[in-house]
Amino acid sequence: MNKTKTVEIKHMSKRFGPTVALNDVSFEAYRGEILGLIGENGSGKSTSTSIFAGMQAADEGEMFFLGEAWAPKSMTDALKQGVGMIVQESGTVAGITVAENIFLGETKEFMRGPFVDRKRMFAEAQKALDQIGAGHIRAEMVTAALDFQDRKLSEIAKVMAQNPTVLVVDETTTALSQMGRDIIYGIMNRMKEEDKTVIFISHDLDEIMEKCDRLTVLRDGQIIRTFTKEEFDADQIRTSMIGRELSGSFYRNDFDSVAGEEVVLEADDLCLGNQLDHLSLKLHAGEILGIGGLSHCGMHTLGKVLFAAEMPEAGTFTVHGKTIRNEAEAMRESMGYVAKDRDVESLCVDASIKDNISVAGLDKFAVKNFLILPSKEKKYVDAQVEALRIKCRDADQYVSALSGGNKQKVAFSKWTGRDSEILILDCPTRGVDIGVKQAMYQLMDQMRKEGKSILLISEEMAELIGMSDRLLVMKDGKVQKELLRSPALSEADVITYMI
């Protein structure tokens, strides 16, 4: 390739305490290309790119941007000089307007005397939003009022407003609906056409193979191999990623549902704002009930309502025939809920793995239901760490220091540990690498076979089709269509009812 190098990283190393995040990593990216970075959670994709984007410093190594030595002081500094990054988790401040987020740290550009010219700031921000195709977001809105996708889009607008030469897209698309993804793909293609560089990090192999020109695989902080477009081969890439052949099937491979007749959860005529509109459903013992739809269709709210975390304005729902009024009652009926926003709703990241797992299972191991013996607690927690193969130093390690996949395992084990019979899983494999994904699918299948029930809410079509016994497609708070498990069921069939 004779094109100009935009990004060059040489012999970069980085440690977080005892964890080696990067070990002598070198790679480069060129003008007019989309470089894919792929690898399991904790392989070093985000760490290397975040160092280049000024979020943190490397312990060793050199960096060059457009041939010049590169040492940005901060993300803002990097962005001003032409390197922007869209991070996986939320990078916006909730309590301020979208416009203020977009121009965070740059309000002085809008000063008129001692005051900020908010009108001009709103107009500029709106222009940035319109430019990326997110004109439905109003610049004057408070960011907290936006959902995850729109917050992400406003972040993208913030980065694009600076017209960067290099854009890092870190695991952003999996959290977005098709519309959100299309916006990002559009930006990536446009940048490529403008002879700029995109570094695209994703766990979605199909997506990354389709979008990228080259693909670099990382594993355990090291570069394993770089594939050119011609060399792209899904199996080979997977093998490079996990260091072994992926054995067994990915999704479940049966089409004979073992779901019983017994209804364990029944919702009748649920209404809540514009999220739920006279929605009814039944979940049977031993069934995986998929719920799909666009991000705004109400399915995430449905998950919360069925766990009694939000109360419907009308309608009823029962679990094992009993009305549930709060989360504690739901747990007493052996329910569990893994929320979409993992770091905020499913985990206390500033607490240990032990704290997170044991708090949901206190009634399972506390003597006489009040006394906690450290030995019993340790046994209970270690069993979950072992069962889900959570990669950690020990159970006292803080969740904040875990990779995304392992965090998700902790969130799962809260509920599997207490042997929950009904699990509500909202986007359970978001931001999780394929190794962990497969483990989770196997776990779900195992639970189903044991007669447990799962309500699987997901934005990934393949996952829904691959795992569900039945699939309810939601639109505007209503069930648009019920689809039964079938080898013939395709993503196109589902999308038809979503839009």
Added chain:
Amino acid sequence: MKTLKRLTALLLVVVMVFSLAACGSKESGGNDSAQTSGPDDSQNVKIGVLVSDVTSAEALAFRAYYEEYIQEQYNVTFMYSDELADAAAEASAIDNFIANNCKAIISFASADRPAQIEQCEQNGVYYAVATGTLTEEQYEQYKGYEHYVGAIGPDLYTEYMAGYNMAKYYLDQGYTKFGMFGGATPYYTEMHIYRAAGMLVAMCEAGNGTYMGANDMGSMIGAIYGAGCQLEPAVIGDVELVGYVAGYDFDDAWFGKLAAVANDPSVEVLLAVGSGQTAFAGFKQANQKLGDIDCYTADSVALMESGTLDYLAGKFSASIGPVFIAVLSAVQGHPIRTEEGNAFAISQGYWVATSAEQAKEYFEVDSSKTEPAYTRAMLDTLYGASYSDLEAFVQKYSFEEIKELAK
């Protein structure tokens, strides 16, 4: 890790427990066989000083006398407490002094004097009250305590008379309309209640009237307590208390009330039971008079020179000298006791200035770090003295009498 923390905590507790067990053995008391030739300067004596006020001009003047004069003259070290807000803080401060091997404590704090005396007696530390006295009941209860040295300061009658004399000074000049600042009266502070009572009785006598049905010292004190120490403006025969403010809120409302009293055109004289310069000096009208009971400072002299203040009954900083020498004497084995062997209780009055010249002269002596009102030579005469000598010395408290003593 928790185990290590617990072990550390345990270790600390064990050390403390063992040390406490050692508390049982007390040191022996002072040496009674010493000669009374003069203070023994060979060994440093630590003396704790309890203070409830660390910022007022009076408190600073007292502290300066002890730290800048007495400490230079004698082999003693004064340890001052922080500002003590309540009885628990006083008890803590005394504990601190004892832990630091203070041999005596001089108290300017009065949240709970009986508790202070008990605590010092239990721990074999000498104790004396400066600038105040005990109530009669308290004195009867504690006068026989070995380590209670005594009290020197204005007794309540002296306080009453200070108020009475100040009001009378203006009444005799024919003034009849008064504004008054009651200081800590609503906090049941006896010193201020008695001064206020003195002023009101003087008004009753001059105006041929009564205030809350009272017109003499006993009935007035009773009436004030009966009213929950909350006083109100009133017509007292031919005299009128036009305005009244009390408390130490120091907020806008408080200053507003003070300003309203001073701004009342009918008010001729502003009287204060204390802190009158803070309360009224900023609001006083040119034709008004202002009388205060406080202390001699550069500021008060300046106020007298400018005509803002024209009557000042003030404590002089060296007034706490005799109580110091009595304490030192006791620590070094020569306690001064009454003929019955009891602790002393001696009243001491104020210096009264009614002109700038007088105030200036008083202040010059009072603020001197080389020749204060009570010098070492004067105080040494009281070392190991008899009660009657001490009493005679202290009671000659007026400026002129002290000048005589100095000769």
Added chain:
Amino acid sequence: MGNDTLIRKENRKAALFRLAPVMGLVFLFAVFLILAIIKDINIPYSFKNIINQSVVVVVAATGAVFIYTLGSFDISLGASLCVSALIGAMAYNVTGSVLVMLLVCVGVAVGISLVSSVLASVFNLPVFVTTIAMLSLLSALVLVLIGANGTGDVIQVPAAAVRGINNVWFKLIVMVLYLAFCIFLFDFMKLGRKEKFQGGNPVCAKLTGLNGKKLAIAAFAIAGIGVGLGAFLTITYAPTLSRNTASSVGMDIIISIVFGGMPVSGGARSKIYSAAIGAVSMTLLNQIMLTLSLDSGVGQMVKAMIFILVVYISMSNHKGNILPR
């Protein structure tokens, strides 16, 4: 293998940071002992003194750790202690029973805490908001109680009534029993785990079936017991109570908890020992300042600097410990 060594090194480093407050205490203790020897201090009496001066704050602040663990805050604890002590003393003066006085102190303090937390629950307000209102209310109540007493500006219990229990052994026993009770609740009961988790992430806690309101009420009730015992111990130490009683206790509680290494945001890193370590450290520091005869202002500045240093060290541990993913 190499990684194991690193892990051990990292664990040791983390432990050192976690132990910063304890090491601070040990350091202060050592400084105090050295000064005591140099400056001719009565060491046995000093220990007694340290216990006397720290016991009230240890007890009240240890209970308050439950509130801080929730990431919450109670600004009215000092005023609550004052009111409890005043009403307890009045109860003694009516009944002549020390036991009644103890029960009334604890009852009143728990009652005040419950009012704060239940009001917050009913009106769906952050609890610290109601504690601000309680502070005003209680400060006014102090004046009313002292006024209603009608005997002056103080409420007194006869010193003889509490002389028997105004000794270090009794105070140590009360302190140890209450500490044991709190440690048991905090580290060995479901309640403690729930409080920590609630403080760490209330959103996740709710989605894990924890009832934030009930937990707040429980935390405030436990803190109330500590405040009540603190009130009782205040009376035993100084049976003359005034409007200024415990005026510094509210602030001392806050300082002790933070000084003891408690994260101000609460959560899983909360430690029940922090209050005791902090309170004793502060008392030691005061003793050192006094022994050095430092001017009150200078002493306060030195204290403030040491305070910031200890808090910085104990908090810097988890600042650099966050991996992006």
